[in-house]
C-alpha cells in the first residue's frame with residue numbers, strides 16, 4: 001500500500017509572502033504551498049495536510065505550541081505512516097528537541113523542515129527540503145518498518161536527529177548543523193541512511209505515548225569574562241527557579257571566584273538543578289579535566305556532556321513537568337533518553 005503522510009504546517013518562512021503594504025514577510029494560506037509544489041503528487045503517496053490556526057513565526061514558539069504539534073501527531077498516529085512538520089527555522093532546534101522528549105516510544109518519522117526563502121520565491125530552498133522530508137517520512141527499512149523512527153530535522157542536504165541540531169547560519173541554505181552527532185542521512189542523488197546512527201525506541205519507553213507536561217522555571221546562564229555578581233545573582237535568585245543551563249567555557253570550565261561558586265552552591269543546595277553545557281560550537285563537557293571544572297562539580301553542578309543548549313533546556317522543561325524531585329531530574333539529565341547525549 002502507498003505510504004500516507006500528514007503534513008503539519010505551523011508557520012515559518014517556507015509559507016510566507018511579502019505583504020505589499022509593509023514589505024514584511026507574513027504567513028499566507030497553507031493550501032497555496034501545495035500549489036507551489038504540485039510535483040509532490042508524483043510520489044504517489046497519500047498526502048493530507050493540516051494547518052495551525054493561526055500559523056506563527058517560530059520566534060513565538062512556546063511549550064503550548066509544542067504540545068499542539070505533539071497532540072496532532074498523537075491524534076493521527078494510527079492513520080499515517082509518517083509526519084512532516086513545516087516550521088520556522090529560528091526555533092526549529094528547540095521544537096524538534098522538545099518533541100523528541102514529548103513523544104515516547106515513537107516508531108514513526110516526525111520530520112521537521114522549513115526554508116530560508118519562501119516557497120514562492122524562484123530560488124527557494126523550500127521545495128527541495130519539503131520533497132526530501134516527505135520521501136524520508138515515507139521511507140521503510142527492509143522489514144517494512146519506518147526507516148527513521150525519530151524526531152528529525154531535514155534541511156539542505158542532511159537529515160539530523162532533531163535534538164542534536166542547532167541553527168548555525170541565518171543566511172545560508174545550510175542553516176543547521178549537528179555538531180556532536182553524525183547525520184542520519186545524506187541527501188544527494190540518493191538518500192543514504194546511516195543505519196548505525198538511527199535511534200530506535202528503547203524497550204523501557206513502552207508503546208507510543210505523548211507527555212506534554214512542562215515546567216519552564218529554567219534559566220540559561222551564559223558566563224563571560226567580566227560578568228558581575230549582580231548579573232549572576234539576578235539570574236540565580238529568580239523566584240521559582242528550578243533549573244539552570246550553565247553555559248561554560250571549553251570543556252566545562254568557569255571562573256573560580258569565591259562569590260560565583262558560593263552563589264552556585266547556594267543554588268544547588270536549594271535543590272535547583274544546574275547543568276553544565278559548553279559554549280563551544282562542538283565538543284563535550286568533562287568537569288574532571290581542569291581544576292576550574294572540578295570546582296563546579298563540588299558546587300553541585302552536573303555535567304551535560306555533549307548535549308546542546310536547546311536540547312538541555314527543553315529536556316529540563318519536560319522532566320520538571322513530569323517530576324517534582326530534583327534528584328530524579330538530575331539522574332535523567334545525565335542519561336540519554338532519545339539519543340541526545342553520546343554514551344561514554
Ligand code: ASP
Nearest residue numbers: 012013057058088089090
Ligand atoms: N522567522 C522565521 C521563523 O522562524 C524564520 C524562518 O522560518 O526561517 O518562523
